[in-house]
Amino acid sequence: MTASILLCPVCKESLQANDSNKSLSCANNHSFDRARQGYLNLLLAHKKKSKNPGDSQEMVIARQAFLNSDFYRPISESLNKIVVNLALPLKQPIQVLDIGCGEGYYSQRIHHSLSDHQIDHKLHGLDISKDAVIAAAKRAKADAHKAAKPMTNEWLVASAVEIPLQDQSIDIATCLFTRLMPDSYHKVIKQDGYFICVNTGEKHLIELREKLYDQITKVEFDPVKNMGNDFELVDQQQVSYQNTLSSQQQIQDLLLMTPHNWRTKSENKEALSTLEELTVTIDAQIHVFKVKVKEKEKPADTINPWGKTTQEITPPSQLAEMPAATVTELPAATPDEMPIKSSTEMPVETPTEIPNKKSEANPSKEKFNPWLK
Numbered sequence: 001m002t003a004s005i006l007l008c009p010v011c012k013e014s015l016q017a018n019d020s021n022k023s024l025s026c027a028n029n030h031s032f033d034r035a036r037q038g039y040l041n042l043l044l045a046h047k048k049k050s051k052n053p054g055d056s057q058e059m060v061i062a063r064q065a066f067l068n069s070d071f072y073r074p075i076s077e078s079l080n081k082i083v084v085n086l087a088l089p090l091k092q093p094i095q096v097l098d099i100g101c102g103e104g105y106y107s108q109r110i111h112h113s114l115s116d117h118q119i120d121h122k123l124h125g126l127d128i129s130k131d132a133v134i135a136a137a138k139r140a141k142a143d144a145h146k147a148a149k150p151m152t153n154e155w156l157v158a159s160a161v162e163i164p165l166q167d168q169s170i171d172i173a174t175c176l177f178t179r180l181m182p183d184s185y186h187k188v189i190k191q192d193g194y195f196i197c198v199n200t201g202e203k204h205l206i207e208l209r210e211k212l213y214d215q216i217t218k219v220e221f222d223p224v225k226n227m228g229n230d231f232e233l234v235d236q237q238q239v240s241y242q243n244t245l246s247s248q249q250q251i252q253d254l255l256l257m258t259p260h261n262w263r264t265k266s267e268n269k270e271a272l273s274t275l276e277e278l279t280v281t282i283d284a285q286i287h288v289f290k291v292k293v294k295e296k297e298k299p300a301d302t303i304n305p306w307g308k309t310t311q312e313i314t315p316p317s318q319l320a321e322m323p324a325a326t327v328t329e330l331p332a333a334t335p336d337e338m339p340i341k342s343s344t345e346m347p348v349e350t351p352t353e354i355p356n357k358k359s360e361a362n363p364s365k366e367k368f369n370p371w372l373k
């Protein structure tokens with residue numbers, strides 16, 4: 001069993017489990033009970049901006065139903081291959097963190113993939129939405145029950161703004177369709193660790209968006225710029241395919257799990273309500289970052305998992321898989337179109353919710369958000 005890397009959200013001391021693992025406490029006697037479903041709530045009440053931050057239960061249920069249909073499975077498979085390739089050369093056991101894990105579809109699949117490759121690991125799924133974390137813990141418990149094994153993953157209600165994990169404790173962190181907070185990630189990822197983000201590309205769900213909006217915003221988002229100076233890009237891939245939504249329920253689930261649901265005019269949503277099928281394009285961008293080694297600390301021939309020295313890595317702009325548009329600079333997006341704030345701009349003590357559920361001035365015009373699914 002790997003040692004706990006959890007931190008007390010009150011005093012930042014190490015949290016250790018009691019004998020039955022039903023609660024954890026720190027040296028200052030702050031104690032946190034494990035919920036019946038197995039997750040830990042480390043989000044302090046006074047740090048919440050709203051009663052139920054993050055995705056609502058309705059969104060979580062819709063996302064779980066949709067993801068369980070394996071519509072996005074190719075994204076998960078590409079991600080898993082990357083995670084396994086990165087993990088294989090690392091010293092085991094490894095610590096994995098899925099930030100904004102939602103209801104745990106991708107996290108659990110990462111866990112299964114690492115287990116299939118006999119990679120000793122502990123996965124932490126973190127989300128600010130309690131409903132999402134409950135769903136993820138239930139999913140993991142059901143999986144463990146099926147395999148007649150104990151649930152080893154840790155499910156945390158917590159904010160990505162202030163991750164309750166020890167500094168430099170994570171080997172590989174993932175973040176799918178969730179806002180990037182590089183300062184916060186940099187704190188918890190090891191010096192030789194990796195960060196992988198998945199966000200939507202220009203053509204993602206274009207057919208659905210064309211039905212919902214009178215005007216489509218061109219997607220141009222650069223995670224490299226967003227990740228700032230502490231991370232360097234080492235790989236990027238595009239997952240692109242078409243698939244057919246084959247029932248009204250599936251179309252509604254997809255709509256409900258995205259912010260398109262609350263930012264679209266109801267008359268535009270009606271265009272979808274009579275459809276029994278809709279073929280859509282899935283366009284996901286995967287970016288793999290390594291924590292940047294400061295020049296003076298850099299060994300002469302640092303080897304990366306693709307077998308090249310870091311000096312030989314193809315510059316991001318020359319990578320063939322990546323359409324030029326997605327590596328260009330963000331156009332003149334207004335702050336509410338592009339709610340990116342680095343964690344330095346965000347008050348550390350205030351966990352923020354993503355997405356910002358403000359009403360839109362002109363809901364018929366699509367506002368671009370690269371994390372829309």
Ligand SMILES: C[S@@+](CC[C@H](N)C(=O)[O-])C[C@H]1O[C@@H](n2cnc3c(N)ncnc32)[C@H](O)[C@@H]1O
Nearest residue numbers: 054055100101102127128129159160176352354
């Ligand atoms: C679009 S969903 C993606 C969920 C999951 N990664 C997936 O792809 O299925 C974004 C998730 O980020 C969570 N979230 C929003 N703000 C957060 C924050 N400050 N800290 C942690 N999670 C947050 C939401 O609750 C939601 O579950």
